[in-house]
Amino acid sequence: MAKDKKTCSEVLDEWKEFIWNPRTREFLGRTGTSWGLILLFYLVFYIFLAGMFALTMYVMLQTLDEYKPTYQDRLAMPGMMIRPKGEALEIVYSMEDTESWDMYVQALDKFLTPYNDSIQVMTNFECPQDRYFVQEDSGEVRNNPKRSCQFNRTMLEECSGLTDRYYGYHDGKPCVLIKLNRVIGLLPGKNGHAPFISCAAKKEDTEKMGDLMYYPRNGTLNLMYYPYYGKKAQVNYSQPLVAVKFLNITVNEDVNVECKINADVIEPTGNERDKFAGRVSFKLRVNSAKIESNN
Ligand SMILES: *[C@@H]1O[C@H](CO)[C@@H](O)[C@H](O)[C@H]1NC(C)=O
Ligand SMILES: *[C@@H]1O[C@H](CO)[C@@H](O)[C@H](O)[C@H]1NC(C)=O
Ligand SMILES: *[C@@H]1O[C@H](CO)[C@@H](O)[C@H](O)[C@H]1NC(C)=O
Numbered sequence: 001m002a003k004d005k006k007t008c009s010e011v012l013d014e015w016k017e018f019i020w021n022p023r024t025r026e027f028l029g030r031t032g033t034s035w036g037l038i039l040l041f042y043l044v045f046y047i048f049l050a051g052m053f054a055l056t057m058y059v060m061l062q063t064l065d066e067y068k069p070t071y072q073d074r075l076a077m078p079g080m081m082i083r084p085k086g087e088a089l090e091i092v093y094s095m096e097d098t099e100s101w102d103m104y105v106q107a108l109d110k111f112l113t114p115y116n117d118s119i120q121v122m123t124n125f126e127c128p129q130d131r132y133f134v135q136e137d138s139g140e141v142r143n144n145p146k147r148s149c150q151f152n153r154t155m156l157e158e159c160s161g162l163t164d165r166y167y168g169y170h171d172g173k174p175c176v177l178i179k180l181n182r183v184i185g186l187l188p189g190k191n192g193h194a195p196f197i198s199c200a201a202k203k204e205d206t207e208k209m210g211d212l213m214y215y216p217r218n219g220t221l222n223l224m225y226y227p228y229y230g231k232k233a234q235v236n237y238s239q240p241l242v243a244v245k246f247l248n249i250t251v252n253e254d255v256n257v258e259c260k261i262n263a264d265v266i267e268p269t270g271n272e273r274d275k276f277a278g279r280v281s282f283k284l285r286v287n288s289a290k291i292e293s294n295n
């Protein structure tokens, strides 16, 4: 009966010989030269890979323009945002309770600080009004940094926080600022008509909204603030703003307001993705212990 099973010490000896075979001078079944060649192969292989990576990276970076994004969403209209803005898009406060609106006033103060006339004069340029402020590069010569146009805080008049430092929150005539998100290269007017912002209440709230006042007049975004060339090219850019003052809002009622930009470039949007482009909705509620309306 042949004995198939090896003894324990035989197995151990075989393993020892596999790890280091003194007769053939092999380590793990390969000679030193063989191991050397393998290591050399992998070394060359990885150096080659690293070289390839560096080369592709270099070529890619060469084609990037640090002043312009290579890819940008092609939205017909940018999104809009309001200030002050809490967690949700709602402004709810009680007229008589200073603490309930103090945060809104502070947020507006903070937001408008860079728009102080003195700061605008120092950092920005007085552009010709009512036309695009185009500053193209000429061929390879970069026209950077590019200048930006002044948007003075005083242009917001009653909503500038200068004539009325509570922005109307204390007497139930609150101001809400509206801004357009920045889109590089956007030319929002057509045929020389500047875009303007208008607000309206949701159907059932129409009666409750009351009259509005826009600053600058007509809610216009002057063409001179466009096109925008990007944060890096236009370091001091101040986004144009439109302030809306609610002159006679019904107190103790929710009023749902939608503001939108009216520009000729708006394309008819059947597109789900564009549904919120060029408009912003928010809830406004002014509470008051006084029951009669505040006019
Ligand atoms: C901006 O103007 C307001 C009102 O005049 C003032 O209180 C504030 O200190 C100014 N901020 C800066 C940074 O100049
Ligand atoms: C901004 O205010 C400054 C100082 O009051 C004034 O010189 C400048 O013309 C104003 N700019 C605009 C665009 O109204
Ligand atoms: C930006 O503002 C700084 C002052 O803060 C000014 O020195 C600089 O010239 C401005 N840049 C441009 C391009 O207007």
Ligand SMILES: *[C@@H]1O[C@H](CO)[C@@H](O)[C@H](O)[C@H]1NC(C)=O
Pocket: 217, 218, 220
């Ligand atoms: C506001 O719009 C009306 C009519 O559209 C126009 O007659 C008026 O000149 C505009 N006002 C300003 C300051 O742009």
Ligand SMILES: *[C@@H]1O[C@H](CO)[C@@H](O)[C@H](O)[C@H]1NC(C)=O
Pocket: 207, 208, 210, 211, 248, 250, 293, 295
């Ligand atoms: C303010 O609105 C109320 C109704 O909500 C209305 O009766 C009143 O005439 C309005 N006042 C002004 C000045 O428009």
